[in-house]
Amino acid sequence: SQQGEEDPQALSIQEGENATMNCSYKTSINNLQWYRQNSGRGLVHLILIRSNEREKHSGRLRVTLDTSKKSSSLLITASRAADTASYFCATDNNNDMRFGAGTRLTVKP
Amino acid sequence: DGGITQSPKYLFRKEGQNVTLSCEQNLNHDAMYWYRQDPGQGLRLIYYSQIVNDFQKGDIAEGYSVSREKKESFPLTVTSAQKNPTAFYLCASSITGGGQPQHFGDGTRLSIL
Numbered sequence: 001s002q003q004g005e006e007d008p009q010a011l012s013i014q015e016g017e018n019a020t021m022n023c024s025y026k027t028s029i030n031n032l033q034w035y036r037q038n039s040g041r042g043l044v045h046l047i048l049i050r051s052n053e054r055e056k057h058s059g060r061l062r063v064t065l066d067t068s069k070k071s072s073s074l075l076i077t078a079s080r081a082a083d084t085a086s087y088f089c090a091t092d093n094n095n096d097m098r099f100g101a102g103t104r105l106t107v108k109p
Numbered sequence: 110d111g112g113i114t115q116s117p118k119y120l121f122r123k124e125g126q127n128v129t130l131s132c133e134q135n136l137n138h139d140a141m142y143w144y145r146q147d148p149g150q151g152l153r154l155i156y157y158s159q160i161v162n163d164f165q166k167g168d169i170a171e172g173y174s175v176s177r178e179k180k181e182s183f184p185l186t187v188t189s190a191q192k193n194p195t196a197f198y199l200c201a202s203s204i205t206g207g208g209q210p211q212h213f214g215d216g217t218r219l220s221i222l
Contacts, residue, residue: 101150
Protein backbone atom coordinates (compact mmCIF):
# COMPACT_ATOMS: atom_id res chain seq x y z
CA SER A 1 0.00 0.00 0.00
CA GLN A 2 1.15 3.57 -0.60
CA GLN A 3 2.50 5.69 2.21
CA GLY A 4 3.29 9.01 0.58
CA GLU A 5 0.61 11.07 -1.06
CA GLU A 6 1.65 13.84 -3.43
CA ASP A 7 -0.23 17.04 -3.94
CA PRO A 8 -1.20 18.34 -6.42
CA GLN A 9 -1.79 15.40 -8.75
CA ALA A 10 -0.96 17.64 -11.71
CA LEU A 11 0.75 21.03 -12.05
CA SER A 12 1.18 23.18 -15.15
CA ILE A 13 3.47 26.24 -15.13
CA GLN A 14 5.39 28.49 -17.52
CA GLU A 15 9.10 28.16 -18.05
CA GLY A 16 11.01 30.24 -15.51
CA GLU A 17 8.41 29.87 -12.77
CA ASN A 18 8.96 27.87 -9.61
CA ALA A 19 7.19 24.55 -9.06
CA THR A 20 6.26 23.27 -5.60
CA MET A 21 5.08 19.75 -4.93
CA ASN A 22 4.05 18.36 -1.56
CA CYS A 23 4.15 14.90 -0.03
CA SER A 24 2.29 13.78 3.08
CA TYR A 25 2.78 10.46 4.83
CA LYS A 26 1.28 8.56 7.73
CA THR A 27 3.93 6.70 9.74
CA SER A 28 7.34 7.60 11.13
CA ILE A 29 10.20 7.49 8.64
CA ASN A 30 13.97 7.03 8.49
CA ASN A 31 14.29 9.08 5.34
CA LEU A 32 12.26 10.52 2.48
CA GLN A 33 13.39 10.52 -1.14
CA TRP A 34 12.22 12.29 -4.27
CA TYR A 35 12.38 10.70 -7.70
CA ARG A 36 11.62 11.89 -11.20
CA GLN A 37 10.13 9.83 -14.03
CA ASN A 38 10.03 10.88 -17.66
CA SER A 39 7.22 9.35 -19.69
CA GLY A 40 7.85 5.68 -20.45
CA ARG A 41 11.15 5.60 -18.56
CA GLY A 42 12.43 4.45 -15.19
CA LEU A 43 12.65 6.59 -12.07
CA VAL A 44 15.70 8.70 -11.37
CA HIS A 45 16.72 9.46 -7.80
CA LEU A 46 16.88 13.21 -7.11
CA ILE A 47 17.49 13.76 -3.41
CA LEU A 48 17.31 12.04 -0.01
CA ILE A 49 16.50 13.83 3.23
CA ARG A 50 16.93 12.08 6.57
CA SER A 51 14.40 12.30 9.37
CA ASN A 52 16.73 14.53 11.44
CA GLU A 53 17.19 17.03 8.58
CA ARG A 54 14.86 19.90 7.83
CA GLU A 55 16.07 21.20 4.49
CA LYS A 56 18.34 20.08 1.70
CA HIS A 57 19.45 21.64 -1.59
CA SER A 58 20.74 20.18 -4.83
CA GLY A 59 21.18 22.57 -7.74
CA ARG A 60 17.73 24.02 -8.52
CA LEU A 61 16.04 21.60 -6.12
CA ARG A 62 15.11 22.41 -2.54
CA VAL A 63 13.51 19.82 -0.28
CA THR A 64 12.03 20.45 3.13
CA LEU A 65 10.87 17.95 5.71
CA ASP A 66 8.53 18.58 8.64
CA THR A 67 8.30 15.38 10.67
CA SER A 68 5.81 16.94 13.11
CA LYS A 69 3.39 17.45 10.22
CA LYS A 70 4.54 14.31 8.40
CA SER A 71 5.07 16.27 5.21
CA SER A 72 7.74 17.21 2.71
CA SER A 73 7.93 19.63 -0.17
CA LEU A 74 10.01 19.70 -3.34
CA LEU A 75 10.69 23.08 -4.90
CA ILE A 76 12.12 23.37 -8.40
CA THR A 77 13.30 26.90 -9.08
CA ALA A 78 13.50 28.58 -12.49
CA SER A 79 11.78 25.64 -14.18
CA ARG A 80 12.65 24.54 -17.71
CA ALA A 81 10.65 22.65 -20.32
CA ALA A 82 13.00 19.71 -19.69
CA ASP A 83 11.69 19.51 -16.10
CA THR A 84 8.40 18.16 -17.49
CA ALA A 85 8.00 14.77 -15.80
CA SER A 86 6.26 12.99 -12.93
CA TYR A 87 7.75 13.44 -9.48
CA PHE A 88 7.37 10.85 -6.73
CA CYS A 89 8.14 10.89 -3.05
CA ALA A 90 9.21 7.67 -1.36
CA THR A 91 9.34 7.11 2.37
CA ASP A 92 11.59 4.61 4.12
CA ASN A 93 10.42 3.16 7.42
CA ASN A 94 12.75 0.44 8.73
CA ASN A 95 13.73 -0.85 5.30
CA ASP A 96 10.15 -0.64 4.00
CA MET A 97 10.16 1.88 1.11
CA ARG A 98 6.81 3.18 -0.17
CA PHE A 99 6.17 5.34 -3.22
CA GLY A 100 3.34 7.83 -3.67
CA ALA A 101 1.23 8.21 -6.80
CA GLY A 102 3.20 11.19 -8.05
CA THR A 103 2.71 14.75 -9.27
CA ARG A 104 2.63 15.26 -13.02
CA LEU A 105 4.53 18.51 -13.78
CA THR A 106 4.20 20.22 -17.16
CA VAL A 107 6.47 23.18 -17.90
CA LYS A 108 5.34 25.16 -20.94
CA PRO A 109 8.03 26.85 -23.03
CA ASP B 110 28.72 2.92 -17.93
CA GLY B 111 27.10 1.19 -14.98
CA GLY B 112 23.38 0.73 -14.90
CA ILE B 113 20.37 -1.54 -15.02
CA THR B 114 19.16 -3.13 -18.21
CA GLN B 115 15.65 -4.43 -18.60
CA SER B 116 14.53 -6.43 -21.58
CA PRO B 117 12.46 -6.60 -23.61
CA LYS B 118 11.03 -3.09 -23.69
CA TYR B 119 7.65 -4.39 -24.87
CA LEU B 120 6.21 -7.86 -24.26
CA PHE B 121 2.95 -9.50 -25.20
CA ARG B 122 1.46 -12.42 -23.35
CA LYS B 123 -1.12 -14.89 -24.57
CA GLU B 124 -3.73 -16.30 -22.22
CA GLY B 125 -2.33 -19.12 -20.08
CA GLN B 126 1.27 -18.28 -20.91
CA ASN B 127 4.14 -17.58 -18.54
CA VAL B 128 6.54 -14.83 -19.56
CA THR B 129 9.88 -13.80 -18.08
CA LEU B 130 11.18 -10.26 -17.79
CA SER B 131 14.93 -9.80 -17.64
CA CYS B 132 16.79 -7.45 -15.29
CA GLU B 133 20.59 -7.18 -15.22
CA GLN B 134 22.74 -4.73 -13.27
CA ASN B 135 26.48 -4.04 -13.36
CA LEU B 136 26.50 -1.66 -10.39
CA ASN B 137 27.67 -4.37 -7.94
CA HIS B 138 24.55 -3.72 -5.87
CA ASP B 139 23.41 -6.28 -3.32
CA ALA B 140 19.70 -5.43 -3.32
CA MET B 141 17.31 -5.69 -6.26
CA TYR B 142 13.60 -5.00 -6.59
CA TRP B 143 10.65 -5.51 -8.92
CA TYR B 144 7.80 -3.00 -9.04
CA ARG B 145 4.57 -2.82 -10.94
CA GLN B 146 3.26 0.57 -12.12
CA ASP B 147 -0.31 1.03 -13.37
CA PRO B 148 -1.40 4.20 -15.21
CA GLY B 149 -1.46 7.26 -12.99
CA GLN B 150 -0.38 5.29 -9.95
CA GLY B 151 2.68 4.87 -7.84
CA LEU B 152 4.91 1.84 -7.66
CA ARG B 153 3.85 -1.35 -5.92
CA LEU B 154 6.51 -3.80 -4.75
CA ILE B 155 6.28 -7.31 -6.17
CA TYR B 156 9.47 -8.97 -4.88
CA TYR B 157 12.81 -7.89 -3.51
CA SER B 158 16.15 -9.55 -2.87
CA GLN B 159 18.82 -8.31 -0.48
CA ILE B 160 21.38 -10.99 -1.29
CA VAL B 161 22.03 -13.76 -3.78
CA ASN B 162 19.86 -16.87 -3.33
CA ASP B 163 17.41 -15.02 -1.11
CA PHE B 164 14.28 -13.04 -1.93
CA GLN B 165 11.15 -11.82 -0.18
CA LYS B 166 7.57 -11.21 -1.26
CA GLY B 167 6.36 -7.66 -1.56
CA ASP B 168 2.80 -6.39 -1.42
CA ILE B 169 1.55 -7.97 -4.66
CA ALA B 170 3.58 -11.18 -5.14
CA GLU B 171 0.66 -13.42 -6.11
CA GLY B 172 0.98 -14.62 -9.69
CA TYR B 173 4.66 -13.71 -9.93
CA SER B 174 7.91 -15.58 -9.25
CA VAL B 175 11.59 -14.58 -9.14
CA SER B 176 15.05 -16.07 -8.78
CA ARG B 177 18.38 -14.59 -7.67
CA GLU B 178 21.06 -17.05 -8.69
CA LYS B 179 23.58 -14.35 -9.56
CA LYS B 180 24.22 -10.96 -8.01
CA GLU B 181 23.78 -9.25 -11.37
CA SER B 182 20.49 -10.84 -12.39
CA PHE B 183 16.95 -10.81 -10.97
CA PRO B 184 14.45 -12.14 -13.54
CA LEU B 185 10.71 -11.88 -12.96
CA THR B 186 8.25 -14.46 -14.28
CA VAL B 187 4.65 -13.40 -14.74
CA THR B 188 2.67 -16.63 -14.49
CA SER B 189 -0.72 -17.51 -15.91
CA ALA B 190 -2.05 -17.16 -12.34
CA GLN B 191 -1.65 -13.38 -12.64
CA LYS B 192 -5.03 -12.49 -14.11
CA ASN B 193 -4.37 -8.81 -14.73
CA PRO B 194 -0.75 -8.60 -15.85
CA THR B 195 -1.03 -5.58 -18.15
CA ALA B 196 1.25 -2.96 -16.59
CA PHE B 197 4.63 -1.28 -16.70
CA TYR B 198 7.24 -3.31 -14.80
CA LEU B 199 10.26 -1.63 -13.26
CA CYS B 200 13.39 -3.25 -11.88
CA ALA B 201 15.62 -1.39 -9.44
CA SER B 202 18.75 -1.96 -7.40
CA SER B 203 20.45 -0.35 -4.43
CA ILE B 204 23.87 -0.75 -2.78
CA THR B 205 22.20 -2.47 0.14
CA GLY B 206 18.61 -2.60 1.32
CA GLY B 207 17.66 -0.34 4.15
CA GLY B 208 16.21 2.68 2.39
CA GLN B 209 19.19 3.43 0.16
CA PRO B 210 18.53 5.32 -3.09
CA GLN B 211 17.37 3.00 -5.82
CA HIS B 212 18.59 2.94 -9.42
CA PHE B 213 15.95 1.98 -11.97
CA GLY B 214 15.91 0.35 -15.37
CA ASP B 215 13.75 1.76 -18.16
CA GLY B 216 10.99 -0.76 -17.69
CA THR B 217 9.13 -3.44 -19.61
CA ARG B 218 5.60 -2.80 -20.79
CA LEU B 219 3.57 -6.02 -20.71
CA SER B 220 0.30 -6.38 -22.57
CA ILE B 221 -2.18 -9.19 -23.10
CA LEU B 222 -2.87 -10.43 -26.61
